[in-house]
Amino acid sequence: MIETKPARQDGPRDGCGLSAMPLFRALPATVRTELAAMAKPIRYARDETVFPAHVPQDHVGCVTRGVLRLEKLLSDGQQQIIGILVASDMFGRMFDGPLGYAIEAATDAEVCLFRRGPFEDLLGRSPELEKLVILNILNEVDAALEWVGVLANRKVSARAASFLLMLCRRWAAQTGALSLDHGRIEVNVPLRRHDLALFLGTRPETLSRAFHSLAEDGFIAMHSPYLFEIRDLDGLTRLSGQDYLSDTDPLLQLARAASNS
Amino acid sequence: MIETKPARQDGPRDGCGLSAMPLFRALPATVRTELAAMAKPIRYARDETVFPAHVPQDHVGCVTRGVLRLEKLLSDGQQQIIGILVASDMFGRMFDGPLGYAIEAATDAEVCLFRRGPFEDLLGRSPELEKLVILNILNEVDAALEWVGVLANRKVSARAASFLLMLCRRWAAQTGALSLDHGRIEVNVPLRRHDLALFLGTRPETLSRAFHSLAEDGFIAMHSPYLFEIRDLDGLTRLSGQDYLSDTDPLLQLARAASNS
């Protein structure tokens, strides 16, 4: 049971820095202005609740910093984590009822909220925003389906490998958590083992063993429980089962960039 | 490896029986007419391919009969099933590129295809259709996330229970596969053990044991490998972990109806 602490609201209009977000970059200036005017930035400390489960919300939002987790509580008190949200991910349901899961801060995080009414109104007036929103939801579907594929994999080490690769891919779209210095790929994993284990459908002990086993086999190196280095991208990919590496894969480009630096 | 046989196309315009589909019932008559005019019904035999993976498609569609499976092929040749589609489910990607998985017929099935161009055009002209499509995709997200929750469960019997309940819920929306005669809930499972095991992230042998174990414990009865009877809805729900049964749950209503007949 995680208690809900009050969240701090702050800042002037467009404290969200919407104009800097790649998510909305493609929109016309007028739409961006209108969005920025209705954006409410809110910060959360780790384990605070953004949206409780099964409660109708009159906001939708997007993540600007940190990681959120989608969490389900089972009848026997067990919790499970069915998704994570990182910067640029949108959440909440326009036109629709309450969510079947809670959204909580997995790290200290910052989000940007929009009231549903004005947002849906703007949606109806801007075909660009509308297309962006539809594409965004389609990406959500893809991400969820990809994760179904990962969890359907029976071996924990394969799931762990898939997670690291997925994280690299997400971080690759932005800066900060992925470092390519000295020809290495270093990836920052901002989740506790406990949360990560729930997300991977296993337990912290087993996950720890899986990571250290990957390290012993030379696929990765762990510089701290939260800082991983990818030492064998191909091997890790093969082990994950998901055949990610087409020649156009952005992660592969990154790896090449890393080995050339 | 499943070979692609050519599919049979048939029938006059609106052979799909669009007007009878609950999916589109809420639309204005003019939109329904236009949709019906562009609908192409196609039938598939079991294991035929509807959309191959990673190939751009210029159609979207919806299922009118049978079950489709979303299938991923791993690098080592293992296949996994990451979703199923039943009547009224839509598939395909408007505004977007190719899918990362194949869509295949898990049973003999019939679908209704729309060319993407005209469909997207109609989407822009009909706010009702647009809202329907968005809500439909949101439901896809929910279904996928729910399945993530099921797969994150570590025990196969719990996953099997979740599957049966999910299937009841889906069948409840329509007629045919769910029978309530004689105060019983009988549910038809149209998938082979092999496919079902892949969908549940396990193996046919293990799944068979799980089902028979559920039967021994009195939760279900198996009248054939494809015909299940739910004997203890509450127990099955508790075992599945998902706390489905709110008082407004349509499945619970059905159970009450069954026990009163």
Add this chain to the structure above:
DNA sequence: TAACGTCATTGACTGCCGTCAACCGATCCG
């Protein structure tokens, strides 16, 4: 009718993973 293929089921065995427990390092606080 017999041979064959498909598919579900069962058995035996092995191995991975969940569970319980202890340990350890880091951080915070008195």
Add this chain to the structure above:
DNA sequence: CGGATCGGTTGACGGCAGTCAATGACGTTA
């Protein structure tokens, strides 16, 4: 400085599930 707490890791052990193999039921075909 010493104790407490949190979170990650490691060890030991038992059980559940994956694997291989064989059997049986059913429908199809020759």
